[in-house]
Amino acid sequence: MQIKKQTKGKALAKAKKLGQKATINLIKEKVLLGRGGAGFPTGTKWEMVYNEPEKEKYLICNADEGEPGTFKDKFILEKNPELVIEGIKIAMFAIGAKKAFIYLRGEYEYLENRLKKLIKKANIEIVVGAGAYICGDETAILESIEGKRGQARLKPPFPTVKGLYGKPTAINNVETLANVPLAIYYKDWNPNLRLYSLSGNVTKPGIYELPLGTKLCDLIKLGKPKNKIKAIYFGCFGGCMPHCEKTKLTPDDICGKDCIHGAGTIIAVDEKHSIVDVATNIAKFYEFESCGKCTPCREGTMRILALLENISLKNADMKDLNTLQELAEVIKETSFCGLGQTSTNHLLTALKYFRKEFEERIKEQKDRRRIR
Amino acid sequence: MRIRVDNKNIEVDSNKSLLLNLKDNGINIPHLCYQEGLEPEARCRICLVEINNKLVTSCNTYPKEGMEIKTKTKRVNRARKINAELLMPEHMDKCFRLNKHHDLCNIIGDLGLKEVRFNPTRKYTADLGASVIRDNNLCINCGRCVQVCAQVQATWAIDFAGRAHHEHVTPYFEHDLNDVACIKCGQCIAACPVGAIDEREHLQEVLAALKDKTKHVVVQTAPSIRASLGEEFDMPPGTLVTGKMIAALRRCGFNKVFDTNLGADMTIMEEGTEFLTRAKNNGPFPMITTCCPGWIKFMEHFYHDLIDSNNMSTCKSPHEMLGILIKTYYAKKAKISKKDIVVVSVMPCTAKKFESTRPEMKSDVDYVLTTREAAKLINHFNIDFKNLKDEEFDPALGISTGAGAVFGATGGVMEAALRTAYEVGTGKQLTKIEFDQLRGMDGIKTGTIIIKGKEIKFAVANGLANARELMKRKDDYHFIEIMACPGGCIGGGGQPLPFAWEKIHKRMAAIYKEDARLPLRKSHENPIVQKIYKEFLDKPLSKKAHKLLHTHYYKRGL
Numbered sequence: 016m017q018i019k020k021q022t023k024g025k026a027l028a029k030a031k032k033l034g035q036k037a038t039i040n041l042i043k044e045k046v047l048l049g050r051g052g053a054g055f056p057t058g059t060k061w062e063m064v065y066n067e068p069e070k071e072k073y074l075i076c077n078a079d080e081g082e083p084g085t086f087k088d089k090f091i092l093e094k095n096p097e098l099v100i101e102g103i104k105i106a107m108f109a110i111g112a113k114k115a116f117i118y119l120r121g122e123y124e125y126l127e128n129r130l131k132k133l134i135k136k137a138n139i140e141i142v143v144g145a146g147a148y149i150c151g152d153e154t155a156i157l158e159s160i161e162g163k164r165g166q167a168r169l170k171p172p173f174p175t176v177k178g179l180y181g182k183p184t185a186i187n188n189v190e191t192l193a194n195v196p197l198a199i200y201y202k203d204w205n206p207n208l209r210l211y212s213l214s215g216n217v218t219k220p221g222i223y224e225l226p227l228g229t230k231l232c233d234l235i236k237l238g239k240p241k242n243k244i245k246a247i248y249f250g251c252f253g254g255c256m257p258h259c260e261k262t263k264l265t266p267d268d269i270c271g272k273d274c275i276h277g278a279g280t281i282i283a284v285d286e287k288h289s290i291v292d293v294a295t296n297i298a299k300f301y302e303f304e305s306c307g308k309c310t311p312c313r314e315g316t317m318r319i320l321a322l323l324e325n326i327s328l329k330n331a332d333m334k335d336l337n338t339l340q341e342l343a344e345v346i347k348e349t350s351f352c353g354l355g356q357t358s359t360n361h362l363l364t365a366l367k368y369f370r371k372e373f374e375e376r377i378k379e380q381k382d383r384r385r386i387r
Numbered sequence: 388m389r390i391r392v393d394n395k396n397i398e399v400d401s402n403k404s405l406l407l408n409l410k411d412n413g414i415n416i417p418h419l420c421y422q423e424g425l426e427p428e429a430r431c432r433i434c435l436v437e438i439n440n441k442l443v444t445s446c447n448t449y450p451k452e453g454m455e456i457k458t459k460t461k462r463v464n465r466a467r468k469i470n471a472e473l474l475m476p477e478h479m480d481k482c483f484r485l486n487k488h489h490d491l492c493n494i495i496g497d498l499g500l501k502e503v504r505f506n507p508t509r510k511y512t513a514d515l516g517a518s519v520i521r522d523n524n525l526c527i528n529c530g531r532c533v534q535v536c537a538q539v540q541a542t543w544a545i546d547f548a549g550r551a552h553h554e555h556v557t558p559y560f561e562h563d564l565n566d567v568a569c570i571k572c573g574q575c576i577a578a579c580p581v582g583a584i585d586e587r588e589h590l591q592e593v594l595a596a597l598k599d600k601t602k603h604v605v606v607q608t609a610p611s612i613r614a615s616l617g618e619e620f621d622m623p624p625g626t627l628v629t630g631k632m633i634a635a636l637r638r639c640g641f642n643k644v645f646d647t648n649l650g651a652d653m654t655i656m657e658e659g660t661e662f663l664t665r666a667k668n669n670g671p672f673p674m675i676t677t678c679c680p681g682w683i684k685f686m687e688h689f690y691h692d693l694i695d696s697n698n699m700s701t702c703k704s705p706h707e708m709l710g711i712l713i714k715t716y717y718a719k720k721a722k723i724s725k726k727d728i729v730v731v732s733v734m735p736c737t738a739k740k741f742e743s744t745r746p747e748m749k750s751d752v753d754y755v756l757t758t759r760e761a762a763k764l765i766n767h768f769n770i771d772f773k774n775l776k777d778e779e780f781d782p783a784l785g786i787s788t789g790a791g792a793v794f795g796a797t798g799g800v801m802e803a804a805l806r807t808a809y810e811v812g813t814g815k816q817l818t819k820i821e822f823d824q825l826r827g828m829d830g831i832k833t834g835t836i837i838i839k840g841k842e843i844k845f846a847v848a849n850g851l852a853n854a855r856e857l858m859k860r861k862d863d864y865h866f867i868e869i870m871a872c873p874g875g876c877i878g879g880g881g882q883p884l885p886f887a888w889e890k891i892h893k894r895m896a897a898i899y900k901e902d903a904r905l906p907l908r909k910s911h912e913n914p915i916v917q918k919i920y921k922e923f924l925d926k927p928l929s930k931k932a933h934k935l936l937h938t939h940y941y942k943r944g945l
Contacts, residue, residue, distance in 0.1 A: 147550070164547065169429060169447055307547070307554025310432050313528065314473035317552040318505055338504055345469040348442045348462070349432045 016224045017208050018193060019095055026196030030105045038109045038199070039065060045198040046206050050087075051077060051188030052252075052277040054266065057195070060185055063175040064110040067183035074106050074115040075160070075179065075186040079144050079151040081120060082250045083300060084282040087210040088189035090222045092126050095193065100133050102192030105199065107138075110185050115139045118156050121146040148304035149354050153186045155306070166308045167352035188278075211264070213238045215248070215283035231262040235283055242285040246369065250280035251297045252357035254364035255290070258283070273364050275357065290369040291376045294362055295323040301358040312355030315346040319362065331377050340366055390454040405445035405456065406434055414458060417467065417494035419474075419580050420529035421446040423888050424873075425538060431529050432470045433494065437463050468498045474527045475500065476507040478581065481525075488884040490580035491527065511555065516564035518571045518587050518740035519880075523555050525583035532556060532575035532584055539873060541852035542685065544569035568688040568945045570851070572681035572871045573737030573757075573880015586737045586881060589754040590763060596729045596754070597640045603723050606641040607709050607784075608632060608733045610648050611795030611876040612758055614897035615735065618883040618890065619762030620772040625893030627901055630777020635765045636733075637778065645784040647732065648791030650709030651803065653919070654678060655790055655910035657936050658702045658800075659807040660927035662866060666812070666841060671697045673846075673864045676800050678704045680742035681871030681880075683940065685851055690858060691942040698861075701937040703751075704742065705794065706732040709784065710751035711935050716923045717784055729753045733761045735795075735879030738871065747938055757881025786915045789908030792901040797849035797875035798825035798832055799898070801868040805836055805845070806909045812838045820908055826899065828874055828892065831857050833864070849875050 030038040043058030064072055076099065080088040091099060103115050115137075119127060121144045130141055142160050144150050150159045154168035157179050178184025190210060198204045207227040214220040217238030225234060235244055235258065244258045253275040262268060266276040284293055302320040305312045322339050325331040343359035343366070350356045366373065388401045392414065399408040404427060406416050418434035421427050427446040434445045437457040457463065471494065475482065482492040511523035530547070533556060537543050544567055548557050558567040575584045596604050617626040633644045662674050675693065677683055677700045686693055693699050702708070710730045718725045731754045732739060740755045742748065756764065765772055779785065790806055793799030802822045809817055824834040830853035833846045845866040848857040854869045861867060872878045877894040878886075907913060924932045 169427075303551060305551040307528065307549065307551050309430050310470045310473055310527075313552050313554060317508070318473065321505075341465070341469065345466050349435060349466050349470060351429060351432070 017197065017205060018091060018098075018190075018210060018224060020197060020201065021095070021097065022101060022196040022200045023097075024101060026200040027101050027104050027108070029199055030108055035065060035109050035111060038105065041199060042109075042195065045204065047191065047194055047198050048206070049188055050190035050194070050209070050278060052082075052275070054276075057187060057191055060175060060187070061106065061110050064112075064183045064185045067176060069183050071180075071182045072110055072112040073179045073182055073184040074103060074110060074112040075156060075184060076103050076115065076117045076189060076192055077151065077153070077156060077186055078123065078189045079118050079120045079156060080123075080189070081148040081151045081304075082252065082278060082280055083297075084212060084214045084248070084250050085278050085280040086212050087222055087279060089123060089126075090210065091189055091193050092123065092130070096126075096130055096133055098193045098196055099189055100130070100137070100139070102195035103139060104137060105195050106185060106187060106192060112185070113138060116160055116179075117141045118150070118160060119143050147306070148300075149306040149352075152352055152354060154352070156186060157184065164306075166306045167354070190278075209264075209279050211279040211281055213281045213283070215281075216240055216242065216244065216285035216288065217283050225264065227265050229264050230260070231258070231264055231281075232260050234264065234281060238283065240283060240285060242287055244283045245286045245288075246284045246290060246293075248280075248282040248284065248293070248361065249274050250277055250282070251300055251361055252353075253277045253280065254360035255284075255293075255368065256364060257368050273360070273367065275360065289327075289376070290365050290372045291323070291327045294365050295320070295327050297361045298323050301354075305354065305358070306352075309351035309355060311346040312350045312358060315342055316355075316358055318342060319346070319359065323362075326373060326376055326380075330380055332381070333374070333377060336366075336370075336373055336377065388450060388452055390450050390452075390456060392456045393458055399450045401450055403449075405436065405448045405450055408450060409445065409458070416445050416458065417471075417497055418446060419490055419494070419527065420531060422531050422534070422578055422886065425531070425534045428530055428534065431474075431527070433467055435463055435466050435470075442466055464498070468500055471495055471498050471500055472503055473505070475503045476505045477509055477524050479503055479507070481582075489582050490885060508552070514563050516569070516571070516587060517744055518737040519564055519569065519573060519576065519584060520587050521556070521564065521584050523557075523583065525581055526556055527581050527583070528554055528556070529580060530556075531578035531580065535574045535578040539850050539852055540570070540572060540574055540871065541855050542568065542570055542572075545575065568943070570681045570684040570688070570871065571738040571741040572851075574872060576737065576880050577878075577882065577884065577886040580885070586757050586760070587740060588760055589740065589756055590760050593731050593754050593756060593764065594767070596731070601727060602729045603642050603721075603727050604640070604729045604731060605643045605645060605713055605717075606636050606731045606733060607645040607647045607650070607706060607713075608636070609706065609735055609795065609876060610651060610792050610799075611735045611879065611882070611894065611898065612733050612761065613901065614795060614877060614894040615758055615882050615890075616761060619759065622773065623893075624890040625897045627897050629901070630779070631772060631775045633780055634775040634778040635770050635772050636761075638770050638775075639764055639768050641731070643781045643783070645709060645713065646780045646787045646791070647706045647709055648787030648794070649784050649913070649915060650705035650707075650712070651791035651794040652788055652910035652913045652916050653708045653712070653936065654702050654705045654800075655803045655807050656916055656920070656927045657708075657932060658700050659804050659811060659910070661700055661702065662804065662808050663812050664928065666838065666843070666865075673698060673861050673867045675699050675861075676804075676868045677702055678794065678800050679870050680704060680736065680738040682851065682854065682869045684738065684741065684943075685854070685871065687941055687943040688945060691940075694940050694942060699940060701939065703748065703936055703938045704739070705791075706734060706739065707742065707748050707751045707938075708936050712919065713784065714751065715935060716919060720783065731756060733758070735876045735881045736872075737880045739881075758879075758883055759881060762883070784915065786907075786913060787905075788910055788913050789902035789905040790910040791913075792905065793898060795876045795898045796826075796895045797828070797870045798822070798847045798868065799875060800870075801825055801845055801847050801866065803910060804866070804868075807911050809836060809838055810909060811911055828888075828895070849873055849878075
């Protein structure tokens with residue numbers, strides 16, 4: 016695996032020799048895209064921070080990997096943390112930050128001591144999150160580090176202009192930072208190799224390193240599913256699509272089906288499971304993790320869960336399905352931050368591709384009521 | 388800069404948000420969480436418009452050259468409607484009857500919301516404080532109260548807690564408002580668009596007293612009420628309704644209608660003399676006014692060093708002064724037993740409700756009504772307020788001066804005090820009695836005057852965030868006036884809703900008009916004040932005056 020390679024400080028030495036500007040340009044040339052989900056070019060982000068006249072700058076390593084079914088950052092931090100620390104040091108050097116933070120997901124606290132030993136005297140502080148999904152958002156992470164309520168900030172100003180404590184801040188994902196030393200040191204570094212977290216109804220879940228463009232069914236085959244796979248969820252926020260032979264793992268191919276490639280999360284759902292139950296389960300997650308700041312996400316996620324529970328357990332009619340659709344669309348269109356905006360992707364895509372299952376469930380319940 | 392809105396070109400100011408720009412051009416975008424003068428937080432997601440096929444909130448979007456905005460598309464309407472519907476379940480029975488005071492009720496009609504598909508889910512217990520009560524079940528988490536408390540009043544008594552739909556506004560550690568450093572100013576009431584925060588009503592008690600034939604019920608009205616009460620009866624903001632107000636209160640059954648402006652004149656006599664004494668003894672400076680009960684409680688919590696350093700004046704607030712005078716001086720003259728008199732104050736203020744329950748003042752004023760409650764009382768008796776003929780205050784304690792009237796606006800106490808302090812201190816007449824540097828809505832205003840060859844520096848602050856600023860450099864001044872609410876009492880927490888800066892400006896103009904209209908404009912020229920001192924109190928700061936008209940303060944924790 017490429018991600019398990021070591022650079023042993025040589026990449027940092029090379030970057031220091033190159034200088035700030037050249038390091039940033041090198042990262043830009045190598046086309047390192049952010050691996051947190053949005054895919055923003057890392058070099059460009061660094062350049063924006065570098066160009067800010069402010070003297071004080073910060074770097075944040077976003078290790079608040081909260082997306083259900085995603086565990087690639089944990090894999091990296093467990094197997095090759097040296098690479099991440101070196102990546103942080105390079106990034107700090109490139110953008111001119113004197114201090115960096117590692118925002119560690121609360122559940123990954125057991126990694127803290129090991130990271131601390133690796134940090135040694137570098138000015139890197141580890142902040143352990145308290146378990147909120149929203150704090151993985153790039154502006155909520157700032158609030159959380161500052162000691163405030165974890166809620167997203169208004170953008171603009173963007174963090175690259177006014178971030179942590181009002182200073183320009185670069186926020187990079189663990190996988191991105193781990194790839195930085197590799198990109199700088201190895202000539203044959205492959206920007207297309209991604210980590211995929213495969214889970215769900217497969218017998219061999221885990222991290223798979225595959226190039227972009229691999230066929231989705233090949234990845235699923237590696238996971239050795241017992242039953243026929245019906246649907247693929249790209250994490251909770253990425254939405255779902257029917258499993259088919261043709262789909263390739265590229266952002267374009269997947270986005271064409273209303274899903275988000277995101278951070279390479281693949282959750283396989285087989286035929287024995289109902290999409291209605293999966294949707295209810297995911298809705299429960301969002302109902303719990305909404306931060307509460309804006310109306311559609313705070314109130315809407317709660318209502319969506321109630322409607323789905325109604326459909327899956329009690330009694331609902333077809334009108335409720337329209338309400339569900341309408342609510343999901345408005346939440347997507349009007350929420351404050353990424354959490355809310357993506358919180359109904361799973362439902363909208365499920366309603367698009369698996370609407371029949373919802374309708375059947377509603378009918379089933381009605382029939383049962385009649386018998387009683 | 389020009390932008391296109393609904394296929395029409397309009398000229399906009401690039402420093403203002405779209406919401407305000409559209410408002411200036413006569414396009415009203417419904418909104419809930421944005422309040423004039425506060426930073427937009429974009430929580431409510433109602434003020435949506437469509438730009439480039441995307442829905443954005445107009446409160447925090449700024450115009451760009453060539454921007455194309457659509458405000459009336461199907462998508463915009465649906466999104467606004469559904470977001471409002473999500474906020475509605477707890478307001479079902481209240482808001483579908485139009486209540487013009489609350490923004491939420493006003494906008495659901497515009498949005499065309501006719502049915503709500505969701506059931507109420509909130510289960511909070513109401514927080515019934517001494518003057519401010521909160522019902523979190525009605526709250527829509529717009530955050531305006533939190534913002535006002537932090538940004539305008541710098542008190543931080545309330546904030547959000549909890550996550551997702553459990554997020555709610557609360558004082559720290561879920562305490563009641565009574566147990567925390569809340570100053571009861573009521574600005575949160577003025578900010579609330581749904582009536583989830585309200586005053587603790589004294590209306591029922593007052594009605595009971597009015598029914599009780601054995602009681603002699605006396606009402607007094609604060610300087611700013613006459614400039615704002617009309618709004619409750621659909622009169623334009625800034626209409627002076629002094630005569631109608633007196634007539635209406637008489638018809639409610641009050642035995643006497645007195646003027647708190649007289650209490651203000653008394654305050655000036657005491658405070659002005661206190662200042663002259665300090666000037667003679669070279670300190671302690673600065674002397675800080677104590678008319679505002681919100682500021683007093685704020686001081687007791689956050690700045691109680693001022694008590695030990697004797698910077699605070701010891702004068703009671705005007706209505707408490709008049710209250711005790713009614714129960715002593717007036718009772719004696721009218722030959723009514725003190726215990727049979729009930730004093731009701733009509734105040735623009737919820738902090739006065741708390742003040743009236745202070746143990747050291749408890750007996751002076753029995754009940755305090757806000758402007759809104761006074762309107763409710765008048766409506767209760769089915770009085771046709773608009774068509775009443777003007778009447779005069781009861782003469783026993785009803786003659787007041789322009790100096791008393793200006794108490795209602797920020798800088799007014801200082802202006803009135805300087806008029807008296809200068810003339811009494813120097814024995815000379817002021818050539819111009821308006822102090823222009825003390826007028827207007829600036830947060831902090833300063834100036835100097837020379838009394839007996841001494842340069843007196845004075846400063847005035849309104850809004851407690853400004854007061855905090857002023858306190859940092861308080862030693863530069865000799866005399867400081869602080870009013871808790873923006874604009875002074877005219878912007879008080881008990882004034883007619885909804886809050887708008889424009890209304891406060893108009894009320895302020897009305898107050899100064901009242902001052903200019905009155906024949907007497909200096910407190911020491913008030914014949915009743917002179918009479919009270921002659922017959923009853925001897926002279927300002929006499930032993931008796933100290934006993935009745937002055938008070939003391941407590942140090943409070945946080």
